[in-house]
Amino acid sequence: MSRDRSVDLRAATSADLELLYDMLLEAFNWDGTARFTRDEVIADAHTAVYLGGWRRVDDFGLVALDSGSPAGAICARALPASSPGYGYVADDVPEISMAVARGHRGRGVGSALLAGCIEQARGLGWRALSLSVEDGNTGARALYERHGFVTVGRNGGSDTMLREL
Template structure:
């Protein structure tokens, strides 16, 4: 049994989110981009730049020693500078990443569920995301109630109502 706990993400967690953003950006692709290249990419950095901005919220999974092993967070984007999974102003777009050593142990699903609860507390009516259709994470999102609202070449934009 893998012991982990989940806590809210706070303003001091930018470094942890950067680590998890690198995991998320590399997805489950065998082609792993180095951390510096990922974090040099403005299309990736827009998910954490200036963390924690008004409207940002998230949660972090930690191991028994308090080391971060995964994170899920959400951010609001304006219509003139949308994220990849943008659907509308006021709909936070989430990012999810788990350390490679901690994958397939329930951390990702637990983070996703906790982010849903955190979204409800903010009053958001929906959550959105963008996922590569070849990534098994797409099935994880479907099983957590996300529905595809737009399909591009290899990516789906998915949305879930917040209850």
């Protein structure tokens, strides 16, 4: 996919769970080291909250396609204070997770996914989106800031960022 070509996006469905786990694993292992295994991401209580039972009625997200094949994905889920994600802000603020497959990075796919998800959330009536970005993940942080996310908190070695809609 060339940089100037528009990115094809479609809504993420219940059939995309495996792809979303692939992307969630990439997001947790963003620095290229295998800190988490796929089994850990699925089983660990802190990470299982993001996709367990996908797709619930309030879940939403997008899949980016390159010539019909998945190139990346973003998912969003409102998590309660009783079982929060790393980027928890409030019960009525969905937290997003995203990743682009390695061979597709740097061509605007992540930007298209994020812009699309912001539009999805606005259309669904959510007031804001949140996320967690770990210290050192400068590429992701630059992307988030360009799309209007601002840092509102700290959780361990990560910033919590919020995008009002």
